[in-house]
Amino acid sequence: VGHIGFKTCEEIIKNKLVDDLPDVDLTNLRPFCEVCAKAKSTRHPFPKESHTEYKNYGDKVVTDLWGPARTKSLGNSFYFEPFVD
Numbered sequence: 001v002g003h004i005g006f007k008t009c010e011e012i013i014k015n016k017l018v019d020d021l022p023d024v025d026l027t028n029l030r031p032f033c034e035v036c037a038k039a040k041s042t043r044h045p046f047p048k049e050s051h052t053e054y055k056n057y058g059d060k061v062v063t064d065l066w067g068p069a070r071t072k073s074l075g076n077s078f079y080f081e082p083f084v085d
Contacts, residue, residue, distance in 0.1 A: 006031060061085050 011017070013024055054060045067079030 002036075003033075057085055 010026055013021060013026065052060075062084045063081055065079060065081050069078050069080070072078060073080070
């Protein structure tokens with residue numbers, strides 16, 4: 001899935017590897033492919049530990065969602081979401 005790269009297109013045109021292909025001046029042409037840019041993008045890893053000091057309740061709240069459970073809870077719920085302050 002995808003397309004050939006710009007350098008490959010340059011080689012095809014420069015070496016006339018395809019019959020009846022019109023001459024194209026690629027000197028100032030550098031197309032941008034948003035999908036390729038996103039596919040090649042990376043992110044920095046999350047830090048192993050935090051050095052931020054939290055002084056008040058609610059300064060940092062962590063949550064997770066668990067479910068669906070096979071059986072309902074006493075409150076007829078299939079999901080559980082704990083909050084840790």
